[in-house]
Amino acid sequence: MKIVALEAHDVRFPTSRELDGSDAMNPDPDYSAAYVVLRTDDGLEGHGFCFTIGRGNDVCVAAIEAHAPLVVGTDLDLGDLGGFARRLVHDSQLRWLGPEKGAVHMAAAAVVNAAFDLAGRAAGLPVWRLLAEMSPEQIVDLADWRYLTDVLTPARALEILQDAKTGRAERTEKLLATGYPAYTTTPGWLGYSDEKLVRLAREAVADGFTQIKLKVGANLDDDIRRMRLAREAVGPDIRIAVDANQRWDVGPAIEWTKALAPYGVYWIEEPTSPDDVLGHAAVRRAVAPVKVATGEHIANRVMVKQMLQAGALDVLQIDACRVAGVTENVANLLLAAAHGVPVCPHAGGVGLCEAVQHISMFDYVAVSGTADDRVIEYVDHLHEHFTDPVRIVNGRYAAPTAPGMSTEMRAASLAAHAFPDGEVWRS
Numbered sequence: 269m270k271i272v273a274l275e276a277h278d279v280r281f282p283t284s285r286e287l288d289g290s291d292a293m294n295p296d297p298d299y300s301a302a303y304v305v306l307r308t309d310d311g312l313e314g315h316g317f318c319f320t321i322g323r324g325n326d327v328c329v330a331a332i333e334a335h336a337p338l339v340v341g342t343d344l345d346l347g348d349l350g351g352f353a354r355r356l357v358h359d360s361q362l363r364w365l366g367p368e369k370g371a372v373h374m375a376a377a378a379v380v381n382a383a384f385d386l387a388g389r390a391a392g393l394p395v396w397r398l399l400a401e402m403s404p405e406q407i408v409d410l411a412d413w414r415y416l417t418d419v420l421t422p423a424r425a426l427e428i429l430q431d432a433k434t435g436r437a438e439r440t441e442k443l444l445a446t447g448y449p450a451y452t453t454t455p456g457w458l459g460y461s462d463e464k465l466v467r468l469a470r471e472a473v474a475d476g477f478t479q480i481k482l483k484v485g486a487n488l489d490d491d492i493r494r495m496r497l498a499r500e501a502v503g504p505d506i507r508i509a510v511d512a513n514q515r516w517d518v519g520p521a522i523e524w525t526k527a528l529a530p531y532g533v534y535w536i537e538e539p540t541s542p543d544d545v546l547g548h549a550a551v552r553r554a555v556a557p558v559k560v561a562t563g564e565h566i567a568n569r570v571m572v573k574q575m576l577q578a579g580a581l582d583v584l585q586i587d588a589c590r591v592a593g594v595t596e597n598v599a600n601l602l603l604a605a606a607h608g609v610p611v612c613p614h615a616g617g618v619g620l621c622e623a624v625q626h627i628s629m630f631d632y633v634a635v636s637g638t639a640d641d642r643v644i645e646y647v648d649h650l651h652e653h654f655t656d657p658v659r660i661v662n663g664r665y666a667a668p669t670a671p672g673m674s675t676e677m678r679a680a681s682l683a684a685h686a687f688p689d690g691e692v693w694r695s
C-alpha cells in the first residue's frame with residue numbers, strides 16, 4: 269500500500285485552568301498533542317501523536333510536517349516497520365536537528381506510532397498483540413541497533429526473546445483475563461489542596477490501586493506534610509512514589525529524598541536532569557533502598573543504554589511518544605530486560621496511557637515475560653477524547669482488543685480543541 273497523505277494537527281486542552289498536571293517544574297501545563305494521520309491508497313488510516321504541554325506544540329506539528337516528503341508517496345511495507353522508522357530517524361538533513369532528540373525525534377515518534385496504528389488496523393489486531401505474535405527475529409529487526417552493540421547485540425536480544433517464547437500463549441490469556449497493573453498519579457498534583465490529596469488517595473485505594481504517586485520538589489515542609497497525609501490516608505501497604513520532575517541538583521535530590529524516606533518512599537522519579545547519567549547514579553547510591561526512576565525525558569535508546577551501564581536507575585520509565593515510537597521502545601525494552609530492570613512507563617498527559625499500554629503488554633507477553641514490580645502510570649484525564657480509551661478495572665489496565673494502537677482521537681475533539689481556532693480556545 270502507498271501512503272497518500274500525512275495530515276498534522278495542533279490540538280490543545282486547557283488543563284492549566286484546573287491545575288491538573290501541575291508539578292514543581294510544570295506549574296500550568298495545557299496538555300497538547302501534535303497529532304498526525306497517515307492515509308493509504310487502500311483507505312486505511314493510522315493515527316499517532318507526540319505529547320507537549322502547550323507552547324511549542326506548533327514546533328512539533330511543523331516537525332511532523334517536515335517528515336511528509338519521506339513518507340507521502342512511498343510504499344508502506346508492513347513487514348518492515350523497523351526499516352520505515354530507520355528511514356525517518358536516519359534522514360541526513362532532519363537528523364541535524366537532533367540527532368535523535370527534541371522536537372524532530374518526537375515528531376518521528378508520532379509518525380512511527382501512526383504507522384503501527386495503521387499496521388494493527390490492517391492486521392485486525394491491537395498493537396500489543398501484533399508485536400507479541402511476531403517471531404523473535406522480526407522483533408529484533410524492529411530495533412535500531414546502531415550505537416547499542418557494545419552493550420547489547422542483536423544475537424543476545426534474540427536469546428532473550430527466544431527464552432520468552434515459552435509461555436507467550438498463557439500470558440496472553442492471563443493479560444486478556446486480568447489486565448496489566450497500573451498506578452495512579454491523580455491524587456498527587458502539586459496544585460491540589462491537602463483535602464483533595466487525602467480524598468483522592470483514599471479513592472485510589474478503594475478503586476484497587478496498590479501504588480500512588482505524589483509530585484514533590486517545590487517546598488520541603490509542604491512535601492513532608494503531604495507525604496505524611498498521603499501515608500496516613502493509604503496505610504502502610506500501598507506504595508507511594510514521589511516525582512520531582514527534574515527540580516533538583518544532585519545534592520538537594522539526595523537530602524530531600526532522605527527527608528521523605530521515613531514515610532515510605534517507593535521511588536524517587538526524575539530527581540535531577542534527565543541527561544545527568546552520573547548524577548542519577550550518585551543519587552541512586554545515596555538514597556537506596558529508595559529506588560530511582562526516570563525515563564519520560566530520556567531522549568533515546570543511547571541514553572537508556574548509558575543509564576543502565578552506569579547503574580543509574582532501578583526503574584525505567586519509557587514514554588510512548590518521546591523516543592522514536594514503538595521501534596525505539598522495543599530497543600529500550602530489550603535493554604531493560606538484558607539488565608533485569610523493570611519498565612514502568614510514564615503516561616498521563618493526553619493519550620499517553622492509550623499508547624504506552626501496548627508497549628507494556630507486549631513486554632509482558634514476549635520480552636520480559638513478567639509483570640512483577642511493573643506498573644503503568646495512570647491519570648484519569650482526557651480519555652474521553654479517544655475512540656478506544658483505556659479501561660481501568662480494579663487498578664489494572666484492561667487489555668485493548670480493538671485493532672490499532674488506541675491513538676485515534678475523536679473527530680469532534682480534534683475540531684473543538686484545534687489551536688488556536690477551535691471553539692474551546694475561541695471562548
Ligand SMILES: [Mg+2]
Binds near residue numbers: 614
Ligand atoms: Mg514524572
